[in-house]
Amino acid sequence: MAESVLTALHERFGDAILETGTYVGDEIAVVARERLVDVLTFLRDDPDMAFAMLTDLTVVDYLHQVPRFEVVYQLYSLTKKHRVRLKVHVDEAPEQCWVPTATGLWHAANWAEREAWDLYGVRFEGHPDMRRILMYDEFVGHPLRKDYPQNARQPLLRRPDAPTTDDQTTRLLEDSHDRRTSG
Amino acid sequence: MVATFKKDAAVSGHKDGPVSGAREVAQSLAETFEPSGRQAGENRLSPSMEAFAEQAKRLPTDEVIINMGPSHPAMHGTVRVVLRIDGETIKDADVQIGYLHRGFEKECENATYGQIFPYVDRLNYVSPMLNNVGYAMAVEKLLGITERIPERAEYIRVIAGELARVCDHLTCVVAGLAELGGFTAFFYGVRAREHFWELLEDISGARMTHSYCRIGGVAWDLTEDFIPKCREKIAKVRKLIDDTRSLVERNRIFLDRMEGVGALSAEDAVSYGITGPVLRATGVDYDVRKDKPYSVYDHFDFAIPIADGGDNLARYLVRIEEMEQSMQIIEQAMVQIPPGAVIIDDPAIALPAKREVYNSIEGMIAHFKHIMDGLRVPPGEAYSFTEAGNGELGFYIVSDGTGRPFKCRCRPPSFYTTAALRQLIVGANLADVVPIFGGINMIGGECDR
Numbered sequence: 189m190a191e192s193v194l195t196a197l198h199e200r201f202g203d204a205i206l207e208t209g210t211y212v213g214d215e216i217a218v219v220a221r222e223r224l225v226d227v228l229t230f231l232r233d234d235p236d237m238a239f240a241m242l243t244d245l246t247v248v249d250y251l252h253q254v255p256r257f258e259v260v261y262q263l264y265s266l267t268k269k270h271r272v273r274l275k276v277h278v279d280e281a282p283e284q285c286w287v288p289t290a291t292g293l294w295h296a297a298n299w300a301e302r303e304a305w306d307l308y309g310v311r312f313e314g315h316p317d318m319r320r321i322l323m324y325d326e327f328v329g330h331p332l333r334k335d336y337p338q339n340a341r342q343p344l345l346r347r348p349d350a351p352t353t354d355d356q357t358t359r360l361l362e363d364s365h366d367r368r369t370s371g
Numbered sequence: 372m373v374a375t376f377k378k379d380a381a382v383s384g385h386k387d388g389p390v391s392g393a394r395e396v397a398q399s400l401a402e403t404f405e406p407s408g409r410q411a412g413e414n415r416l417s418p419s420m421e422a423f424a425e426q427a428k429r430l431p432t433d434e435v436i437i438n439m440g441p442s443h444p445a446m447h448g449t450v451r452v453v454l455r456i457d458g459e460t461i462k463d464a465d466v467q468i469g470y471l472h473r474g475f476e477k478e479c480e481n482a483t484y485g486q487i488f489p490y491v492d493r494l495n496y497v498s499p500m501l502n503n504v505g506y507a508m509a510v511e512k513l514l515g516i517t518e519r520i521p522e523r524a525e526y527i528r529v530i531a532g533e534l535a536r537v538c539d540h541l542t543c544v545v546a547g548l549a550e551l552g553g554f555t556a557f558f559y560g561v562r563a564r565e566h567f568w569e570l571l572e573d574i575s576g577a578r579m580t581h582s583y584c585r586i587g588g589v590a591w592d593l594t595e596d597f598i599p600k601c602r603e604k605i606a607k608v609r610k611l612i613d614d615t616r617s618l619v620e621r622n623r624i625f626l627d628r629m630e631g632v633g634a635l636s637a638e639d640a641v642s643y644g645i646t647g648p649v650l651r652a653t654g655v656d657y658d659v660r661k662d663k664p665y666s667v668y669d670h671f672d673f674a675i676p677i678a679d680g681g682d683n684l685a686r687y688l689v690r691i692e693e694m695e696q697s698m699q700i701i702e703q704a705m706v707q708i709p710p711g712a713v714i715i716d717d718p719a720i721a722l723p724a725k726r727e728v729y730n731s732i733e734g735m736i737a738h739f740k741h742i743m744d745g746l747r748v749p750p751g752e753a754y755s756f757t758e759a760g761n762g763e764l765g766f767y768i769v770s771d772g773t774g775r776p777f778k779c780r781c782r783p784p785s786f787y788t789t790a791a792l793r794q795l796i797v798g799a800n801l802a803d804v805v806p807i808f809g810g811i812n813m814i815g816g817e818c819d820r
Contacts, residue, residue: 240641321467
């Protein structure tokens with residue numbers, strides 16, 4: 189059943205599907221970043237695809253390879269009972285290290301993308317709330333990158349140039365208050 | 372305090388007659404709730420209440436930002452919620468996690484496949500056995516040995532896993548009741564959980580962090596008297612669960628705090644990626660054990676309970692029924708369990724028996740290679756998923772061919788459920804945060820990893 193997903197992706201998106209394959213029963217497709225949101229929207233909305241659930245989102249860091257990062261989406265369809273794994277390659281140069289956000293498609297993308305940004309430093313363009321989630325705001329670097337040493341220690345120190353969690357939270361809550369009262 | 376008050380009142384009444392101040396209060400209360408000379412259909416406040424209502428209008432009504440957690444008992448010590456409240460109503464909230472982040476993935480990348488079992492024990496520390504099974508199955512999928520696991524090992528995994536699921540649901544349900552003030556129910560539930568923890572201790576040697584599964588099977592066989600003992604314990608636990616239910620289910624306070632509180636629609640639950648009892652409480656019958664039966668779950672006759680409404684009460688009811696279904700699975704498994712080996716017969720995957728390690732050079736070298744280098748997993752990647760206490764527990768493992776995973780991602784069900792907490796509590800009362808948060812069963816070890 190799931191092979192029809194990969195076939196449909198090839199038929200509909202052609203060159204935007206860079207690679208497809210199967211490994212130990214998992215269906216995998218590599219998608220060009222430019223068409224990612226189109227592909228995700230198609231997979232969610234097409235009645236034959238019906239991937240209503242973004243099960244998981246993570247990043248793999250292939251240090252010393254080009255491109256370095258791979259953003260991985262696991263999708264599941266509750267009605268069709270099939271799964272697919274989408275991958276997007278991302279370069280490590282800071283201005284290139286981004287993918288478009290999927291928060292407009294699934295609520296689940298919100299926190300999952302925040303975690304991916306926090307731990308790997310891949311930006312999600314258009315995300316409404318791109319804050320760290322597991323680490324503290326004063327943390328420097330992205331701990332799950334392969335070049336972040338396992339035994340590095342970072343005591344929690346307040347830095348004058350970085351906003352603290354409390355500042356950010358208060359601003360966030362007050363912003364939404366302003367929007368509500370003005371609108 | 373109450374006793375002192377009664378005693379004093381009686382003494383003062385005996386000496387000086389009723390205290391006049393108290394009588395006035397009592398009279399005004401009586402007038403407020405049953406005004407004398409009230410006509411049918413007339414709903415008028417007493418003069419004193421009208422004056423109070425006038426005063427209340429002039430009270431300051433600024434919204435306040437308050438902080439709940441992380442060191443708040445109802446927040447389980449690991450989640451901080453910053454709330455903007457207007458009186459008792461929550462206008463906006465910011466849910467902050469990460470207080471229990473221990474770098475699970477980073478540690479896994481530097482550990483052999485076998486050394487990861489103790490780490491996964493500490494993900495969902497309320498049902499570690501289910502994490503053990505989920506992780507072992509992911510590595511087995513990558514190794515391509517899923518079909519070669521001995522059947523007895525699969526049955527033991529099912530029995531141990533379902534015991535853990537009952538413990539998980541019991542903890543969630545009765546801790547939630549304790550947070551609502553039902554402490555007696557909590558003790559009944561914890562007593563039931565203790566029975567199953569004793570069984571798990573018999574199996575694995577540890578009450579909580581079992582590390583009992585191995586890649587390719589389980590560490591050792593069940594004890595000889597396990598099955599009769601398990602039957603006895605299940606009967607006791609059934610009785611205790613019934614007692615717990617009879618304590619709360621006709622209780623007005625319990626129903627008021629649970630019914631209609633924290634409701635979630637099925638569409639939102641799916642969009643948030645919520646799985647497990649919280650999703651099934653919204654009426655979606657997704658359970659990995661039925662949708663894609665793994666292990667030997669297709670050998671058993673059991674039902675997936677669902678409920679309507681997606682509120683706190685629905686979550687409670689789904690968990691209660693799932694415990695019964697789990698115990699029925701265990702009973703069937705105890706009848707069907709075949710004799711045989713409990714770990715795969717493959718020296719490249721399973722550790723050699725201790726007898727061989729101590730008495731033969733081959734055994735000792737095999738043991739040394741396993742412990743120092745880890746078992747070799749061919750390069751590739753796999754996403755494997757099982758039904759854990761809180762929903763779909765996934766492991767996405769990328770191997771580069773060495774004895775340590777290149778990446779070991781855990782898909783934590785609690786993380787996605789906690790992401791929906793903001794939507795659940797905005798618009799609710801401040802006091803409702805406690806039962807709602809208890810009902811989604813956020814487990815810090817799994818949510819923050």
